[in-house]
Amino acid sequence: MLELLRRVLGKGCRTIRYPHEAFMPPSASMGRPEVDLDGCDMCGRCASACPSSSLTLIDEGIQLDLSSCIFCGECARICPDHITMGKEFELAAKSRDGLKVVFARG
Numbered sequence: 001m002l003e004l005l006r007r008v009l010g011k012g013c014r015t016i017r018y019p020h021e022a023f024m025p026p027s028a029s030m031g032r033p034e035v036d037l038d039g040c041d042m043c044g045r046c047a048s049a050c051p052s053s054s055l056t057l058i059d060e061g062i063q064l065d066l067s068s069c070i071f072c073g074e075c076a077r078i079c080p081d082h083i084t085m086g087k088e089f090e091l092a093a094k095s096r097d098g099l100k101v102v103f104a105r106g
């Protein structure tokens, strides 16, 4: 038991004081999808491919609902010219509507 405690304590702290210290996600992690509508023809293939119906074509552009997005990257795979998986992971909001992101046409 003493040996176990010695080994556990000997490893030191494995966590950081987030959010007081910045956290850099691993390079392979996928955060919020980012949509660039420059040149987008509003074909809707991204919305059709989304397994959780989180993308909606609206008059202003494309709406992403982060309350249902599962960060699978399928939209970026279908349309790599206009959608990339970003690194943004601090996505909390105080309301359901706050989780809706609109990517507006320019």
Ligand code: SF4
Pocket: 035, 039, 040, 041, 042, 043, 044, 045, 046, 047, 078, 079, 082, 083
């Ligand atoms: S982002 Fe790509 S797939 Fe989605 S509507 Fe625009 S062109 Fe079509």
Ligand code: SF4
Pocket: 033, 049, 050, 051, 052, 053, 054, 055, 064, 068, 069, 070, 071, 072, 073, 074, 075, 076
């Ligand atoms: S990452 Fe996946 S779940 Fe999220 S919007 Fe794209 S296709 Fe839909």
